[in-house]
Amino acid sequence: MIVLREVSKTYQRGAVAIHALRGVNLVIESGEFLAITGKSGCGKSTLLHLIGGLEPPSAGQIVVAGRDLSRLSEVELTLFRRDLVGVVFQTFNLLPLLTLEENVALPRVLQGASFHQARDEARQWLAEVGLSDRRQHKPHQVSGGEMQRAAIARALINRPAVILADEPTGNLDSGTGAGILELFAHLHQHHRHTVIIVTHAPEAAAHAGRVLRLHDGQIQP
Numbered sequence: 270m271i272v273l274r275e276v277s278k279t280y281q282r283g284a285v286a287i288h289a290l291r292g293v294n295l296v297i298e299s300g301e302f303l304a305i306t307g308k309s310g311c312g313k314s315t316l317l318h319l320i321g322g323l324e325p326p327s328a329g330q331i332v333v334a335g336r337d338l339s340r341l342s343e344v345e346l347t348l349f350r351r352d353l354v355g356v357v358f359q360t361f362n363l364l365p366l367l368t369l370e371e372n373v374a375l376p377r378v379l380q381g382a383s384f385h386q387a388r389d390e391a392r393q394w395l396a397e398v399g400l401s402d403r404r405q406h407k408p409h410q411v412s413g414g415e416m417q418r419a420a421i422a423r424a425l426i427n428r429p430a431v432i433l434a435d436e437p438t439g440n441l442d443s444g445t446g447a448g449i450l451e452l453f454a455h456l457h458q459h460h461r462h463t464v465i466i467v468t469h470a471p472e473a474a475a476h477a478g479r480v481l482r483l484h485d486g487q488i489q490p
C-alpha cells in the first residue's frame with residue numbers, strides 16, 4: 270500500500286517558488302492499476318518521483334510498502350529504489366552500447382545476481398514482453414515500441430512491488446502506444462504489482478482500475 274499525507278513539493282527558482290504539489294492526500298492499494306492524467310505542469314512527474322523516492326517532498330509523509338520514506342537513510346533509500354520500485358520513462362533510457370538482453374539483466378546484476386542468473390532471467394522477461402528474437406540487438410536496431418518493451422522488462426526483472434511509468438507511450442505512435450498499455454495491463458494481471466502510470470492516452474482509462482486527475486498540484490475531486 271502507498272499512502273501520501275498532506276504531501277507538498279515546492280521548487281525554488283531564484284526568488285520564485287513553484288508549488289508543484291499542494292497538500293496531496295492519496296491511498297493506493299497494493300495491486301492497484303492507477304492512471305494519472307492532467308495538463309502539462311500539473312505535477313504528474315513530481316508525484317511519481319516522490320513515490321519512487323527519487324526526490325524528497327517539501328512537506329508531508331509518504332509511506333510505500335510499510336516504509337516511511339523520510340525515515341530511510343541514504344543507503345536504505347538506495348535499496349528501496351533498487352529493490353521495490355521499477356521505473357519506465359517516456360524516453361526509454363536504455364544504455365546504447367548494451368544489447369537489449371544486457372540492458373534488462375543489468376538491474377539484477379546490480380542486485381547481486383550472477384551473470385548467468387541475470388542473463389537467464391533477462392531472457393525470460395524479454396520473452397514475456399515478446400522480444401525473444403531481439404535480445405541480441407542494440408537499442409538503435411529496434412523500433413520505439415520494442416525499446417519501450419525492453420525498458421518494461423528491465424523495470425520488472427527485480428520484481429518490484431511498484432511500477433512507475435511516466436508517459437511510457439509519449440514517444441510512440443498511437444497504435445504502438447496502445448500495445449504498450451495492453452502489455453502493462455497483461456503484466457499487471459499476471460504479476461499483480463502496483464502500477465502507477467502517467468498518460469494522456471484515452472485507452473489508459475480502459476485498462477486502469479482508477480484514473481486520477483491532477484490540477485495545479487492537487488487531486489481533482
Ligand SMILES: Nc1ncnc2c1ncn2[C@@H]1O[C@H](COP(=O)(O)OP(=O)(O)OP(=O)(O)O)[C@@H](O)[C@H]1O
Nearest residue numbers: 280281282287289308309310311312313314315316
Ligand atoms: N527540478 C525542478 N526545478 C524547478 N521546477 C520544477 C522542477 N521539476 C518540476 N518543476 C516545476 O514543477 C511543476 C510540475 O512539474 P511536473 O514535471 O511534475 O509536471 P508534469 O505534470 O509532469 O508536466 P508534463 O506533462 O509536461 O510532463 C512545473 O511547473 C515544473 O516547471
Ligand SMILES: [Mg+2]
Nearest residue numbers: 313314315435
Ligand atoms: Mg511530466
